[in-house]
Amino acid sequence: MTEKERIELSEILFPNIKRTKEEYEKIYPERNLKAGAMVTRYGPSPTGSVHLGNLFSAFCDMVYARQSGGSFFLRIEDTDQKRAVAGGVENITSVLKGFDIIPTEGYSFKGEYGPYKQSERTEIYQTYVKDLIVKGFAYPCFMTEEEIASIREEQEINKTKIGIYGMYATDRDLSLEEVKEHLANKEEYVIRLKSPGDPNKQIEVVDCIKGKMKFPENDMDIVLLKKDGTPTYHFAHVIDDHLMHTTHVIRGDEWVSSLPVHIQLFEILGFNIPKYAHIAPITIKDSETGAIRKLSKRKDPWAGAKFYEEAGIPIKALHLYLATIANTNFEEWYLNNQDKTIDDFTFSFDKQAIGGTSFDEAKLTNLCKTYFSRKSGEEVYEETLAYTEKFDPDYNKLLKENKEDMIKFLNIEKDVPRPRKDIAKYSDVKEEFSYAIDEMFKQENYAKYEGEKTYDVELIKDYIEVIDLSTTNEEWFNKTKEFAVENGYAATPKEYKKSPDNYKGHVGDICEALRVMITGRTKSPDLFSIMKILGKTRINERIELYRKYSNQ
């Protein structure tokens, strides 16, 4: 076809496209950002379900844009109506907000480079395709599904590359008259790329994360516009990321094999090629088969975004985990910088894992504990309050009624370099501090006590008589030792071990008895701190409770 014929063809195919690509270039001008600022984007399809992997990807988009003073936008990639789920888009934005991964612009946010929904950009894509037809880089293809299937079969038998390219792309050299005939027959068609690539040549791509990669040049006449006139992912990606001036395309590495196509498209269109950063998927070792596979929502509860909120895993702790898999040096940094938060850390692509990252539940739990241990009692209280508001209203009510006490309990042993790590999620608070609220304690009683010993109520009553709750921990413990000795107990476990026959037990036994009576359990944070908070009246009430429980 001559250029003149191609122009005619473009008008026949796209009579309604009046704008030129130059006009669009003006509508989407260069961003006015400082040097080094990264523009990233998260482009979910509107199925609505959000996977940990999606969250991870969006998290990366956010931190890189934020730390460089750039922009991170949300673009809905809904070019395939079959994938649309009612309410899906709303769910995506609400999950993102819930996880505190907030785009700076994009769909349902502000922004100058919209529309940020691909289904609303059809005209733009068609404008560029029209231009490509004029230039001879695109053509209408009338092949039927059956024809393509039989080519595939043939290719499988010949063990060659599968697809529409070279000699298999029979419609790429149709004359204008032939095209008109097809059109006159009302045949359906797609617009394909007329690939100029030579598969015997190699291209080298430098990925920000994976480094150098070599591929054969693309020679596939991939589909640009589907028969309904909407673009394929490949084409939409190239047009949108050019117009929206994305500097860094951060996406899952299922896209690396499409890289030759995307690079080629950018070149044909005369666009600057953005930098690519392909992140490895989050995998897991299957507990049954031992095989490494992608996280699956069906098998792995933590694969779905909803899980974290319901389980009471703090968003910020999840961020910590995402950061440790994003940059391999983050974990050590965080451990060595007690007073710093994620915002103080500088992420870099070359510290990002190349291979698949495995999900490590134990590590997540540990990170959560570390997170909680660095929070003050007040903070833990407020956050737990917010969590229970939604997921445990009964407990929420109790927390509100016992605010002062709760905070005191949550602050026990906080004033040390490395505080206790006994809470991993909000729902643990209820369990770990079951003794903190009188109402709960009276109800549960000693249900949680698993030992078989029965402790001497009278002994402990006498003990409480002599204890002064206004003293220091040290004085208290000395007094406890004194009391132990007076009553035939050894002052230290060591002494007791030396000659167990000389004693009824040791100080620890007295503490244990008291601990069980006032907390209902054999393990707890610092006993004296608990006693101080409870005060003698409540301690005595609980001892009486125990008396009933143990039939004394």
Next chain:
RNA sequence: GCCAUGUUGGUGAAGUGGUUUAACACGCUGCCCUCUCAAGGCAGUAUACACGGGUUCGAACCCCGUACAUGGUACCA
């Protein structure tokens, strides 16, 4: 089939030619501290660089091959 990428101890991983007799973290074990637990300190644990060639004075690091894994190979993203 074809194309691409990956493979370091129980787990997550550092490390891109020479103080690597291979970090660190999690886990686990023991001891210490100690009223219990947590935390902390100390010690230990695992015979860890997929396999086979090559380049080099020297390779976990570079090259080739094999195996395995993952992804792509759609008018899905």
